[in-house]
Structures are given as C-alpha cells and as structure tokens.
Amino acid sequence: MTSGKTFGAALGFWLMASAASFAQSVVTLDSFNLDDEPKVQNKPLVAPDAPVNCLTTPDHASCKNTQRSSRSFSLSDVVNLGIVDRSEVEKDDDVVKVEDRVEPLPSIDLEILFDYNSANLRPDQLAPLYAVAKDLKEIDFSRARLVLMGHTDGVGSAAYNKDLSLKRANSVAAFLSQTANIPLYRINTSGMGFDFLRFPADPAHPANRRVQILLVE
Secondary structure, eight states, rough: OOOHHHHHHHHHHHHHEEEEHHHHHHOGGGGGOTTTTOEEEEEEOOOOOOOOOOOOOOGGGGGSSEOOSSSSOOHHHHHHHHHHSSHHHHTTTSSOOOOOOOSSEEEEEOEEEEEEOOOOOGGGGHHHHHHHHHTTTTSSSSOEEEEEEEOOOEEEEEHHHHHHHHHHHHHHHHHHHHHTTOOOOEEEEEEOOOTTTTSSTTOOOGGGGGEEEEEEE
C-alpha cells in the first residue's frame, strides 16, 4: 500500500512536469508575424478567381465556346429598330437620352443549329445555352433587360426568314427565361431575317444562322 509521503512526492513530481510541458506549449503574440501570408499546408491562401461572365467578356480564355458579335448594336439602335420601346429603358430624369446612347451593348453570337424549317431547340445544341444561362443568373433583371435577335442565312424570301428567325429567337428566350429565372417581360425578341448577315459575301454560310444576345443595363 502506497504511503501518504510517497504519494505526495509522486504528485508533486507530476505537477512540476505538467507545468513545464504547459509552459512550452503556450502561444504568445511573439509567435505570430502579421506580415506573413496565411498558409494551408505551407501554401499561401489565394482568393479564387472571380467567375467570368462570357456575355460581357467573350474574349476571355474560358469563353472559347462563345463568339463576340459580328455586328454591334447600341441602345439607340435597338430602340430605333423597334425591338425595345423607349419607355422601357428611358426615364424622365436620365442625364443621357436614348438617342445619345451609342456605345455598343454587351453582346455575343450563339450559333444554334435548328432543323430545317423548325424553331425547336435540338438537344445537341443546349450546352452553349446552359453556359449563357449560368452567366445570366448573376445579373439583376429587375433592372437589366435581355435582347435576343434572331438571324438567318440569305436563302429564301425575306418575309419567310424574318418569321422563322423570330420563332427561333422566341425559342431561345423561353429556354433562357426558364433556366436562368428571367421574367419573360424582361426579354425582347426580334426576327432580323437576313438583314445583318455575318458573312455577307456568302449568304448561305451556316454561321449566318445565329441568335444574337444583347444585354441592356
């Protein structure tokens, strides 16, 4: 049986050892250098890159599947073309009036393939639309407005192509509205037919068949 004297000596030794160990583990302000970068596994913490919006920066390296529009349009243009009503984008207290808003709107061309004489979206054409919808989710459409301009190639009559291009623009509008949660009343569509060919020297070129997306903010 351990005597009280022996137990007391053992306890005293244990307390001194514990105190020494604790003293070695105490962290003081001298342990930190505020100029050092915080690190994880010996690597500096680097903030992730901000997501790239390919509608506003189509030339970015990560936007290789989108194309800068071949024809730029300003707010003045889309109002004069009757695509957007002046009352939708101009307020009485605006310093700069619509007719003076001639800077190009953010815009990209989507080459969406449709079956002949059809405005239905093909399943194999949805990938670029999903990518655009992802970018559009970041935009406040209580203030912004989307403009979709349907374009065709130069084959066929003007009336036929204008009607078909409008139907195709409406198909894209319905998809983006549902996928990106954009109210349809914030989207303006127009059928441009072959009025603005991407390749005027080659009217039948398939790249003439496209839907142009413009952002009005």
